[in-house]
Amino acid sequence: xxxxxxxxxxxxxxSQTLSLTCAISGDxxxxxxxxxxxxxxxxxxxxxxxGRTYYxxxxxxxxxxxxxxxxxxxxxxxxxxxxxxxxSVTPEDTAVYYCAKSVTVAGPFHLWGQGTLVTVSS
Amino acid sequence: DIQMTQSPSSLSAxxxxxxxxxxxxxxxIYTYLNWYQQKPGKAPNLLIYAASSLQTxxxxxxxxxxxxxxxxxxISSLQPEDFATYYCQQSFRTPVFGPGTKVDIx
Numbered sequence: 001x002x003x004x005x006x007x008x009x010x011x012x013x014x015s016q017t018l019s020l021t022c023a024i025s026g027d028x029x030x031x032x033x034x035x036x037x038x039x040x041x042x043x044x045x046x047x048x049x050x051g052r053t054y055y056x057x058x059x060x061x062x063x064x065x066x067x068x069x070x071x072x073x074x075x076x077x078x079x080x081x082x083x084x085x086x087x088s089v090t091p092e093d094t095a096v097y098y099c100a101k102s103v104t105v106a107g108p109f110h111l112w113g114q115g116t117l118v119t120v121s122s
Numbered sequence: 123d124i125q126m127t128q129s130p131s132s133l134s135a136x137x138x139x140x141x142x143x144x145x146x147x148x149x150x151i152y153t154y155l156n157w158y159q160q161k162p163g164k165a166p167n168l169l170i171y172a173a174s175s176l177q178t179x180x181x182x183x184x185x186x187x188x189x190x191x192x193x194x195x196x197i198s199s200l201q202p203e204d205f206a207t208y209y210c211q212q213s214f215r216t217p218v219f220g221p222g223t224k225v226d227i228x
Contacts, residue, residue, distance in 0.1 A: 037217075046219060046221050046222065047166070047209060047211075047219035047222075048219070049216065049217035049218070049219070062216070064216060065123070065216075098165055098166075100165075102213075106154065106213045106214070107171070107213060108156035108168050108171040108172075108177075108211070108213060109156075109158075109166070109168065109211075109217075110168045110171070110177065112165035112166060112167075113165065114165065115164075115165050
Protein backbone atom coordinates (compact mmCIF):
# COMPACT_ATOMS: atom_id res chain seq x y z
CA UNK A 1 0.00 0.00 0.00
CA UNK A 2 1.47 3.30 -1.09
CA UNK A 3 1.61 6.00 1.57
CA UNK A 4 2.94 9.54 1.81
CA UNK A 5 4.06 10.79 5.22
CA UNK A 6 4.75 14.49 5.66
CA UNK A 7 7.06 16.06 8.23
CA UNK A 8 8.31 19.53 9.03
CA UNK A 9 7.78 22.51 11.34
CA UNK A 10 4.37 24.04 11.81
CA UNK A 11 5.63 27.54 12.55
CA UNK A 12 7.96 29.63 10.40
CA UNK A 13 9.03 33.23 10.93
CA UNK A 14 8.44 35.85 8.22
CA SER A 15 11.30 36.13 5.69
CA GLN A 16 12.57 32.65 6.56
CA THR A 17 12.37 29.45 4.50
CA LEU A 18 9.57 26.94 4.87
CA SER A 19 10.82 23.35 4.57
CA LEU A 20 8.70 20.21 4.40
CA THR A 21 9.47 16.61 3.53
CA CYS A 22 7.25 13.88 2.10
CA ALA A 23 8.43 10.30 2.69
CA ILE A 24 7.19 7.69 0.22
CA SER A 25 6.45 4.09 1.14
CA GLY A 26 5.36 1.43 -1.30
CA ASP A 27 6.59 3.33 -4.35
CA UNK A 28 9.73 5.03 -5.63
CA UNK A 29 10.43 8.72 -6.04
CA UNK A 30 12.43 7.63 -9.12
CA UNK A 31 9.36 6.10 -10.77
CA UNK A 32 9.42 6.61 -14.55
CA UNK A 33 5.72 7.37 -14.71
CA UNK A 34 4.65 9.19 -11.52
CA UNK A 35 5.02 12.81 -10.53
CA UNK A 36 5.42 14.08 -6.98
CA UNK A 37 3.60 17.28 -6.14
CA UNK A 38 3.16 19.93 -3.47
CA UNK A 39 -0.23 21.60 -3.04
CA UNK A 40 -1.41 24.05 -0.40
CA UNK A 41 -4.81 25.17 0.86
CA UNK A 42 -5.82 28.34 2.62
CA UNK A 43 -9.19 30.07 3.10
CA UNK A 44 -8.09 33.01 0.96
CA UNK A 45 -6.44 31.12 -1.92
CA UNK A 46 -8.27 27.79 -1.90
CA UNK A 47 -6.40 24.76 -3.22
CA UNK A 48 -3.25 25.89 -5.00
CA UNK A 49 -0.80 23.62 -6.83
CA UNK A 50 2.78 24.72 -6.11
CA GLY A 51 4.98 22.42 -8.14
CA ARG A 52 6.21 18.91 -8.90
CA THR A 53 9.27 16.80 -9.54
CA TYR A 54 9.50 13.71 -11.68
CA TYR A 55 12.03 11.36 -13.23
CA UNK A 56 12.11 10.51 -16.93
CA UNK A 57 15.68 9.32 -17.43
CA UNK A 58 16.64 12.59 -15.75
CA UNK A 59 15.00 14.79 -13.14
CA UNK A 60 12.51 17.49 -14.08
CA UNK A 61 10.58 20.05 -12.08
CA UNK A 62 7.70 22.44 -12.79
CA UNK A 63 6.57 25.30 -10.60
CA UNK A 64 3.54 27.56 -10.33
CA UNK A 65 4.21 31.03 -11.68
CA UNK A 66 3.02 32.63 -8.42
CA UNK A 67 5.84 31.04 -6.39
CA UNK A 68 8.42 30.25 -9.07
CA UNK A 69 11.02 32.68 -7.75
CA UNK A 70 10.83 31.26 -4.21
CA UNK A 71 10.26 27.52 -4.52
CA UNK A 72 12.44 24.45 -4.83
CA UNK A 73 11.23 20.84 -4.89
CA UNK A 74 13.98 18.26 -4.56
CA UNK A 75 13.93 14.48 -4.73
CA UNK A 76 16.07 12.48 -2.31
CA UNK A 77 16.59 9.02 -3.76
CA UNK A 78 18.64 7.79 -0.80
CA UNK A 79 15.68 8.32 1.53
CA UNK A 80 12.91 7.83 -1.07
CA UNK A 81 11.35 11.18 -0.34
CA UNK A 82 10.94 14.64 -1.79
CA UNK A 83 11.01 18.03 -0.20
CA UNK A 84 9.55 21.52 -0.51
CA UNK A 85 11.45 24.69 0.23
CA UNK A 86 9.66 28.03 0.01
CA UNK A 87 11.82 31.04 0.76
CA SER A 88 11.05 34.57 1.95
CA VAL A 89 7.72 33.54 3.43
CA THR A 90 5.06 36.03 4.53
CA PRO A 91 1.83 35.54 6.46
CA GLU A 92 0.18 35.01 3.04
CA ASP A 93 2.00 31.66 2.90
CA THR A 94 0.13 30.39 5.94
CA ALA A 95 -1.74 27.30 4.74
CA VAL A 96 -2.14 23.56 5.01
CA TYR A 97 0.51 22.03 2.78
CA TYR A 98 -0.02 18.64 1.12
CA CYS A 99 2.24 16.38 -0.84
CA ALA A 100 0.52 14.31 -3.50
CA LYS A 101 1.27 11.71 -6.16
CA SER A 102 -0.03 11.73 -9.70
CA VAL A 103 0.31 8.54 -11.76
CA THR A 104 1.39 10.59 -14.77
CA VAL A 105 2.65 14.14 -15.02
CA ALA A 106 -0.72 15.40 -16.29
CA GLY A 107 -2.73 12.97 -14.20
CA PRO A 108 -5.00 13.57 -11.24
CA PHE A 109 -3.72 13.63 -7.67
CA HIS A 110 -4.79 10.20 -6.57
CA LEU A 111 -2.76 9.90 -3.37
CA TRP A 112 -2.25 12.62 -0.78
CA GLY A 113 -0.21 13.10 2.36
CA GLN A 114 -1.92 13.90 5.63
CA GLY A 115 -1.34 17.65 5.39
CA THR A 116 0.75 20.01 7.51
CA LEU A 117 -0.54 23.32 8.82
CA VAL A 118 2.24 25.86 8.46
CA THR A 119 1.76 29.20 10.13
CA VAL A 120 3.98 32.14 9.21
CA SER A 121 4.25 34.38 12.25
CA SER A 122 6.87 36.05 14.37
CA ASP B 123 -3.49 29.99 -16.38
CA ILE B 124 -6.78 28.34 -17.17
CA GLN B 125 -9.43 29.54 -14.72
CA MET B 126 -11.97 27.21 -13.17
CA THR B 127 -15.37 28.16 -11.80
CA GLN B 128 -17.93 26.05 -9.96
CA SER B 129 -21.62 26.45 -9.28
CA PRO B 130 -23.25 26.60 -6.93
CA SER B 131 -20.75 27.61 -4.26
CA SER B 132 -22.91 25.81 -1.72
CA LEU B 133 -26.10 23.81 -1.61
CA SER B 134 -28.35 22.21 0.95
CA ALA B 135 -29.78 18.79 0.23
CA UNK B 136 -31.41 15.84 1.91
CA UNK B 137 -30.39 12.20 2.06
CA UNK B 138 -31.62 10.53 -1.10
CA UNK B 139 -31.55 13.69 -3.21
CA UNK B 140 -29.95 13.84 -6.62
CA UNK B 141 -27.22 16.46 -6.56
CA UNK B 142 -25.53 18.11 -9.53
CA UNK B 143 -22.46 20.35 -9.39
CA UNK B 144 -21.16 22.23 -12.40
CA UNK B 145 -17.58 23.16 -13.27
CA UNK B 146 -16.55 25.45 -16.12
CA UNK B 147 -13.10 26.04 -17.60
CA UNK B 148 -12.03 29.34 -19.19
CA UNK B 149 -10.85 27.46 -22.30
CA UNK B 150 -11.09 23.95 -23.66
CA ILE B 151 -9.47 21.34 -21.47
CA TYR B 152 -10.86 18.41 -23.49
CA THR B 153 -11.53 15.83 -20.76
CA TYR B 154 -8.61 16.71 -18.47
CA LEU B 155 -10.98 17.29 -15.58
CA ASN B 156 -10.92 15.66 -12.17
CA TRP B 157 -13.27 15.78 -9.18
CA TYR B 158 -12.35 15.54 -5.49
CA GLN B 159 -14.28 15.26 -2.25
CA GLN B 160 -12.90 16.86 0.90
CA LYS B 161 -14.11 16.48 4.45
CA PRO B 162 -13.06 18.82 7.28
CA GLY B 163 -9.51 18.23 8.47
CA LYS B 164 -8.77 15.71 5.71
CA ALA B 165 -6.93 15.78 2.42
CA PRO B 166 -8.99 15.82 -0.77
CA ASN B 167 -9.97 12.40 -2.12
CA LEU B 168 -10.11 11.68 -5.85
CA LEU B 169 -13.58 10.66 -7.06
CA ILE B 170 -13.57 11.07 -10.85
CA TYR B 171 -10.70 11.48 -13.31
CA ALA B 172 -10.64 12.24 -17.03
CA ALA B 173 -14.11 13.79 -16.69
CA SER B 174 -16.05 10.54 -16.37
CA SER B 175 -13.84 7.71 -15.05
CA LEU B 176 -14.69 6.50 -11.57
CA GLN B 177 -11.70 6.13 -9.29
CA THR B 178 -11.28 2.65 -7.80
CA UNK B 179 -13.26 2.25 -4.61
CA UNK B 180 -15.59 5.19 -5.21
CA UNK B 181 -19.30 4.29 -5.03
CA UNK B 182 -21.13 4.24 -8.38
CA UNK B 183 -23.64 6.85 -7.18
CA UNK B 184 -20.93 9.34 -8.19
CA UNK B 185 -20.65 10.10 -11.88
CA UNK B 186 -19.00 12.72 -14.05
CA UNK B 187 -19.69 14.02 -17.52
CA UNK B 188 -18.69 16.77 -19.89
CA UNK B 189 -15.92 17.87 -22.20
CA UNK B 190 -14.22 20.99 -23.56
CA UNK B 191 -15.31 23.69 -21.06
CA UNK B 192 -18.39 22.37 -19.25
CA UNK B 193 -18.46 19.52 -16.77
CA UNK B 194 -20.84 18.01 -14.24
CA UNK B 195 -20.50 15.91 -11.10
CA UNK B 196 -23.67 14.06 -10.15
CA ILE B 197 -24.47 12.21 -6.96
CA SER B 198 -27.48 10.07 -7.81
CA SER B 199 -28.74 9.52 -4.27
CA LEU B 200 -27.03 11.56 -1.56
CA GLN B 201 -25.83 9.56 1.44
CA PRO B 202 -24.95 10.88 4.92
CA GLU B 203 -21.23 10.41 4.25
CA ASP B 204 -21.44 12.58 1.11
CA PHE B 205 -21.85 15.85 2.99
CA ALA B 206 -18.54 17.50 2.14
CA THR B 207 -16.92 20.03 -0.17
CA TYR B 208 -16.33 19.08 -3.80
CA TYR B 209 -13.61 20.50 -6.05
CA CYS B 210 -12.95 20.22 -9.75
CA GLN B 211 -9.39 20.43 -11.08
CA GLN B 212 -8.03 20.71 -14.60
CA SER B 213 -4.87 18.81 -15.51
CA PHE B 214 -4.59 19.95 -19.14
CA ARG B 215 -2.11 22.70 -18.32
CA THR B 216 -0.63 23.88 -15.00
CA PRO B 217 -3.00 22.29 -12.46
CA VAL B 218 -5.75 24.58 -11.23
CA PHE B 219 -8.56 23.80 -8.81
CA GLY B 220 -12.04 25.23 -8.75
CA PRO B 221 -13.19 27.19 -5.69
CA GLY B 222 -15.31 24.34 -4.34
CA THR B 223 -18.96 23.50 -3.70
CA LYS B 224 -20.02 22.80 -0.15
CA VAL B 225 -22.83 20.28 0.22
CA ASP B 226 -24.58 20.42 3.57
CA ILE B 227 -27.65 19.00 5.19
CA UNK B 228 -30.99 20.64 4.50
